[in-house]
Amino acid sequence: SGDSGGGTTDGGVAKVKVGIIPIVDVAPIYLGQKQGFFANRKIDLTMESGQGGAAIVPGVVSGQFQFGFSNITSLLIAQTKNVPVKVVTNGVASTGTAGKDFGGVTVRKDSPITEPADLAGKKIAVNTLKNIGDTTVRESVRKAGGDPSGITFVEMPFANMPAAVENGQVDAAWVVEPSLSAVTAAGGRVVAWNYVDAAPDLTVAAYFASSKLIADDPDLVKRFTEAMNESLAYADAHPDEVREILGSYTKIDPKVREALTLPKWPTEINKPSVETLSKLGAQDGIFGSATPDLAKILP
Amino acid sequence: MIKRLLLVLGLPVVLFVTWYAASANSENFYAPPLRQILAAFVDTWTPERLRADVLPSLARLGAGYLLAALIGIAAGVAIGANPRLRAAAEPVLEFFRAVPPPVLVPVIMLFAGIGNGMKVIVIVSGCVWPVLLNTVEGVRATDGVLADTARAYGLTGAARLRHLLLPSASPQIIAGLRQALSIAIILMVISEMFAASNGLGFTIVQFQRSFAIPEMWSGIILLGLLGFGLSELFRLAERHALAWYHGLRDAQRRS
Amino acid sequence: MLEVKGLRKVYRSGSREVEALRDLTFTVAAGELVCLVGPSGCGKTTLLRCIAGLLGPTSGEVTVGDRSGLAIVFQEYGRSLFPWMTVRDNVDLPLRQKKVPKARRRELVAEALTAVGLDGTESAYPWQLSGGMQQRVAIARAVAYEPSILLMDEPFAAVDAQTRADLEDLVRSLWQRLGMTILFVTHDIDEAVYLGQRVLMLSASPTVVQDELTVDLPAERDQLHTRADPRFVTLRTRVYSQIQAAKTGTASGAAGELSSADR
Amino acid sequence: MLEVKGLRKVYRSGSREVEALRDLTFTVAAGELVCLVGPSGCGKTTLLRCIAGLLGPTSGEVTVGDRSGLAIVFQEYGRSLFPWMTVRDNVDLPLRQKKVPKARRRELVAEALTAVGLDGTESAYPWQLSGGMQQRVAIARAVAYEPSILLMDEPFAAVDAQTRADLEDLVRSLWQRLGMTILFVTHDIDEAVYLGQRVLMLSASPTVVQDELTVDLPAERDQLHTRADPRFVTLRTRVYSQIQAAKTGTASGAAGELSSADR
Amino acid sequence: MTAVGAAAPRTAPGGRALLGLSGLAGLLVLVELLPRTGIVSDSYLPPTSRILAALADEAATGAFWVAVGDTLTAWAIGLAIAVVAGVGAGVLIGAVPVLRAVTASTVEFLRPIPSVALIPLAVLLYGSDLGSTLLLVVYAAFWQVLVQVLYGVADVDPVADETARSFRFGPWARIRYVLWPTALPYVFTGVRLAASVALVLAVTAELVIGAPGLGAVIAVAQTSNAITTMYALIVVTGLLGVAINLAARYAERHFLAWHQSVRGEAPS
Numbered sequence A: 001s002g003d004s005g006g007g008t009t010d011g012g013v014a015k016v017k018v019g020i021i022p023i024v025d026v027a028p029i030y031l032g033q034k035q036g037f038f039a040n041r042k043i044d045l046t047m048e049s050g051q052g053g054a055a056i057v058p059g060v061v062s063g064q065f066q067f068g069f070s071n072i073t074s075l076l077i078a079q080t081k082n083v084p085v086k087v088v089t090n091g092v093a094s095t096g097t098a099g100k101d102f103g104g105v106t107v108r109k110d111s112p113i114t115e116p117a118d119l120a121g122k123k124i125a126v127n128t129l130k131n132i133g134d135t136t137v138r139e140s141v142r143k144a145g146g147d148p149s150g151i152t153f154v155e156m157p158f159a160n161m162p163a164a165v166e167n168g169q170v171d172a173a174w175v176v177e178p179s180l181s182a183v184t185a186a187g188g189r190v191v192a193w194n195y196v197d198a199a200p201d202l203t204v205a206a207y208f209a210s211s212k213l214i215a216d217d218p219d220l221v222k223r224f225t226e227a228m229n230e231s232l233a234y235a236d237a238h239p240d241e242v243r244e245i246l247g248s249y250t251k252i253d254p255k256v257r258e259a260l261t262l263p264k265w266p267t268e269i270n271k272p273s274v275e276t277l278s279k280l281g282a283q284d285g286i287f288g289s290a291t292p293d294l295a296k297i298l299p
Numbered sequence B: 001m002i003k004r005l006l007l008v009l010g011l012p013v014v015l016f017v018t019w020y021a022a023s024a025n026s027e028n029f030y031a032p033p034l035r036q037i038l039a040a041f042v043d044t045w046t047p048e049r050l051r052a053d054v055l056p057s058l059a060r061l062g063a064g065y066l067l068a069a070l071i072g073i074a075a076g077v078a079i080g081a082n083p084r085l086r087a088a089a090e091p092v093l094e095f096f097r098a099v100p101p102p103v104l105v106p107v108i109m110l111f112a113g114i115g116n117g118m119k120v121i122v123i124v125s126g127c128v129w130p131v132l133l134n135t136v137e138g139v140r141a142t143d144g145v146l147a148d149t150a151r152a153y154g155l156t157g158a159a160r161l162r163h164l165l166l167p168s169a170s171p172q173i174i175a176g177l178r179q180a181l182s183i184a185i186i187l188m189v190i191s192e193m194f195a196a197s198n199g200l201g202f203t204i205v206q207f208q209r210s211f212a213i214p215e216m217w218s219g220i221i222l223l224g225l226l227g228f229g230l231s232e233l234f235r236l237a238e239r240h241a242l243a244w245y246h247g248l249r250d251a252q253r254r255s
Numbered sequence C, D: 001m002l003e004v005k006g007l008r009k010v011y012r013s014g015s016r017e018v019e020a021l022r023d024l025t026f027t028v029a030a031g032e033l034v035c036l037v038g039p040s041g042c043g044k045t046t047l048l049r050c051i052a053g054l055l056g057p058t059s060g061e062v063t064v065g066d067r068s069g070l071a072i073v074f075q076e077y078g079r080s081l082f083p084w085m086t087v088r089d090n091v092d093l094p095l096r097q098k099k100v101p102k103a104r105r106r107e108l109v110a111e112a113l114t115a116v117g118l119d120g121t122e123s124a125y126p127w128q129l130s131g132g133m134q135q136r137v138a139i140a141r142a143v144a145y146e147p148s149i150l151l152m153d154e155p156f157a158a159v160d161a162q163t164r165a166d167l168e169d170l171v172r173s174l175w176q177r178l179g180m181t182i183l184f185v186t187h188d189i190d191e192a193v194y195l196g197q198r199v200l201m202l203s204a205s206p207t208v209v210q211d212e213l214t215v216d217l218p219a220e221r222d223q224l225h226t227r228a229d230p231r232f233v234t235l236r237t238r239v240y241s242q243i244q245a246a247k248t249g250t251a252s253g254a255a256g257e258l259s260s261a262d263r
Numbered sequence E: 001m002t003a004v005g006a007a008a009p010r011t012a013p014g015g016r017a018l019l020g021l022s023g024l025a026g027l028l029v030l031v032e033l034l035p036r037t038g039i040v041s042d043s044y045l046p047p048t049s050r051i052l053a054a055l056a057d058e059a060a061t062g063a064f065w066v067a068v069g070d071t072l073t074a075w076a077i078g079l080a081i082a083v084v085a086g087v088g089a090g091v092l093i094g095a096v097p098v099l100r101a102v103t104a105s106t107v108e109f110l111r112p113i114p115s116v117a118l119i120p121l122a123v124l125l126y127g128s129d130l131g132s133t134l135l136l137v138v139y140a141a142f143w144q145v146l147v148q149v150l151y152g153v154a155d156v157d158p159v160a161d162e163t164a165r166s167f168r169f170g171p172w173a174r175i176r177y178v179l180w181p182t183a184l185p186y187v188f189t190g191v192r193l194a195a196s197v198a199l200v201l202a203v204t205a206e207l208v209i210g211a212p213g214l215g216a217v218i219a220v221a222q223t224s225n226a227i228t229t230m231y232a233l234i235v236v237t238g239l240l241g242v243a244i245n246l247a248a249r250y251a252e253r254h255f256l257a258w259h260q261s262v263r264g265e266a267p268s
């Protein structure tokens, strides 16, 4: 079925499906939908929540979804394999402030690890191997003067990390909100702010579309991008509304929702930070022998 | 021999040729031409790769499967032979049976950590069911006259188990073991989606995530080949273990 | 010793309810050989199952000396053999359960199979044998067991006349040699009279003991002479008429009188 | 019409090889009632299976007029009944397969069950019946089918003497009424002589036709008088001695001469 | 001396249900005690009481019931397709020896391919609609039924089959009256296996792909670190499994009343 570029149009209104992961990062699109930024541009938005790239990217490529949400490193990998997708606008970015970011490397209260360099040679949990987590954590260690080559990364869902750290199954875990709050609430400490260490104001994720849609229906892409940018800006300016909207599509505990650290939602993609991620990835060998062509993946 | 080879390979060859032809000009990123997949197969599954990824998987698979067979048969006999126990245990077992492994894994991780033990338990947790259910049903279906004979001659306890219940349930137990084999492979893949750093399932999932689609398909083909190879082994074992049964069933059919 | 007192058995399954046995009372002394006859479906198999402890009575009581020395030959011989075992193993298994030493077991198995005329089939599976051969395996199994109580449910139904005669003599000689208690169900009236010290006759359903008859033939019997004995003929005629009475439902009173006068 | 020519059947399974039938040749004319006797394990069941087309001969030939009108009562009566069907359905099913109209089917089923004495068990399952009752269900099924060729493998082995006599008369009256061809395997020599127009005697393994005997008794037979007929006694004695000869392996020559002089 | 008196009454059907409930109750108590005694931290495995409270909260929302409905719909349709296809193919393949020989290797090749590996394919074809859930459900459940049917068909009693042949039953009648009833107990086991596999895959597909249903709700709970809610939802899938099994058992008692396994347990 449908590789129909802009979805079915009904009185000029385009039905648009967006593949997202139901986490804090995508709050702007929900907020924007609520504020009518998409309806104003004749976009009838539906969110399809998947667990990650494995479900979202094929959906976008085949036209089942018009847009998707993915972290930058995954998109860079996709580019090296010539997956026909392209970024349309920014998704989410690091706050750039150590101590106040939405993700970091945590350890148990009584852990001997106190600074990033201590992570060398340890076992660290990340949500996906060979992706943005491990490359940026290595960079933190490297910058602190440690040797990242001996680190063992273990893959597990964020939700499991607090327990794994607590039980000593791993020495440290890279977690993001809301699991980060759970760890610190249980007395865990953050020893490294990997996003902050990797690059200033790191762009973490972006919205993308298939090359086919971009070629066939540039107007829809333009309208979506505008609406998205408006949403991003609105979210950045209204943290309270963000915390409120989280209650509608996540099950984050209301108390945690009030306290958790929100990310930044700039409308511009921080190109140098993407270049850094590309360099880090290449350094860690996650692109194989290829190097991502940034011009082909970024707008 | 040649006839058997023809029977075994006939349909697969036809299907592969069809696939090859149908996909030759495929533009779809996720459904590449078989040509590419086969090329990727050769490049990917080098002997080192097999040793590093397939061997650990097979070890976990073997351990999980054997454990599941043991538990399934032991518990199945106990439950099948004892209606009260069955009444008490069945709802709890059905409860766990309905919980999907991907959501069960985190719970298992709580208790079993993240090492090989966890993966083996995940395999067991999934493939014990067909063995258990079939054993229960097989034991329940033990012929009444035969059971009476055993009782009359004082076959109780272990002897009853060894000489009556197990052999008479064996056709169904074997059916369960057969089912469990392919489920074990499936769960091997699922278990390696969590906290793994090597293994066939892990590798396939990595390929999937890194958009190495021909390599991913080659991994799926390897899974299929693995399943086929194991089932051939199984068939040989079954021929041996159920010789009496096949003889009995074929006795009059062969004319 | 075997004692059945007021035994009643009702089968209930779903809405169907069958009173297989109404009220049975009789005893079999230790070392006695008693034959049991009765119309088809009157509850003979049910009775044996109750005696063997395989079926609980609905009411009444069954007392058996020592069940551990009890062997039974089922009417459904085919289904009572283990299809996954060879003939030898089928006969051997109960002996192993009884912890008979290996050498003795080998001896017993070989003897029993020879006695029933099954030499050379030791390593065949039951389903490779003819019906009569299967039945003889079941007999051999019981015989090799050297039971103190032997229950046999139409054990010779599937064998030819000559083999049947041989097996009858086998049962009598075993009985005399080992002094066991035997309860023998048969449809063949001549066989009942030829074999037994006593013949118990069951009525048609609702089943009670219709009559019993002491067989006052000499202990030494043989196929030719015993069967030609005029006393034998009288006895068999009496059983025959009793059974016919049972089938047609004639009250057992008169006939019962007749035979008891005979004892 | 039924013709068996040079029939040989060897069972092969694994290393075991059994020559069940060596060389059988005989014919049964249309509408004839022939009884078949022979020692246990000599291949009678195997022969019936070959005739019914359930088993291919190793060599030789079996010609049967029209197999579509053939019915068979198996020796393993218990296993030949479908446990998932009631007695009524077991008897009815072949008729449905034959596309007999419903009303007629109901009639045939009821008649057949009454004839074998099983009124009132229509809605029971086979495993709720006694051995003899199960066997009678199998007989009723064959009888209701109104076959043109009827093969019966020890069909009365599990029923009591009186029922057996009744069933014997039933078979003869059906045969006379419907004019079917019947091949009847039995171990009871009296039964063979009482029922048949001819008795075929098989030898022990290696199996050949050892002898055959024409039963020159009047067509109207009844249990009391026929069995008392001196001719009957002569005939049964002859069959008995032949079978004994077969068992002990005596060459069939002399005995064969004897009986052929008799024909 | 051994004496047998009147038969002791066996477990009545009501008693059976009671036993089953007590088994479940035991599990609940265990889960209550594990965290309470500190064997595992209650933030990772909350006690039964908290899970049940969360379950009650969930059950009060309409969205929850919609999700349950979605999951059950996908389950029922997927299972129905898998059973019909599995039984049909199984009987056909089982009854025709040549077909069996020809397809055996292909079946063994396809069977161990995990549904999860087919997720990209499913998304490619159906996005995150019901279709992709169904594809995964049917693919996984089909094999369960097929293999059971194949073994069941092989279990036909030769004497019963010969009886049918001797009465000139056609192929269809032999399947209908001999092969099918023999295979039925195996089919029941197959359907029970398939029913839970279908449920497992319906939830898994929703979890990973995000098709609407319980799985999607679980995914949200997981990413939101809402552990208690997650367990509550797992309990729901488990309870669905118990309910499905109850229905299967009921059907079995009805359709297999003649079978040794059922009649053997009738009170005697």
Ligand SMILES: Nc1ncnc2c1ncn2[C@@H]1O[C@H](COP(=O)(O)OP(=O)(O)OP(=O)(O)O)[C@@H](O)[C@H]1O
Residues within 6 Å of the ligand: C011, C012, C013, C018, C019, C020, C038, C039, C040, C041, C042, C043, C044, C045, C046, C047, C075, D127, D128, D129, D130, D131, D132, D133, D158, D159, D160
């Ligand atoms: N499992 C059962 N369920 C219900 N009824 C049964 C069951 N077994 C036997 N019966 C009934 O009990 C009665 C006695 O059966 P039983 O097998 O004891 O008879 P029998 O004397 O051995 O007959 P036969 O000589 O034909 O073997 C019969 O009417 C039979 O239908």
Ligand SMILES: Nc1ncnc2c1ncn2[C@@H]1O[C@H](COP(=O)(O)OP(=O)(O)OP(=O)(O)O)[C@@H](O)[C@H]1O
Residues within 6 Å of the ligand: B251, B252, C127, C128, C129, C130, C131, C132, C133, C158, C159, C160, D011, D012, D013, D018, D019, D020, D038, D039, D040, D041, D042, D043, D044, D045, D046, D047, D075
């Ligand atoms: N399926 C089989 N496999 C191997 N051997 C068999 C098989 N069936 C029968 N036989 C052998 O063939 C021979 C003849 O068997 P068959 O059943 O025809 O004898 P029968 O004359 O019917 O005997 P009975 O009177 O005891 O029923 C026997 O020696 C038996 O062991």
Ligand SMILES: [Mg+2]
Residues within 6 Å of the ligand: C044, C045, C046, C075, C153, D130, D131, D132
């Ligand atoms: Mg009986």
Ligand SMILES: [Mg+2]
Residues within 6 Å of the ligand: C130, C131, C132, D044, D045, D046, D075, D153
């Ligand atoms: Mg026979």
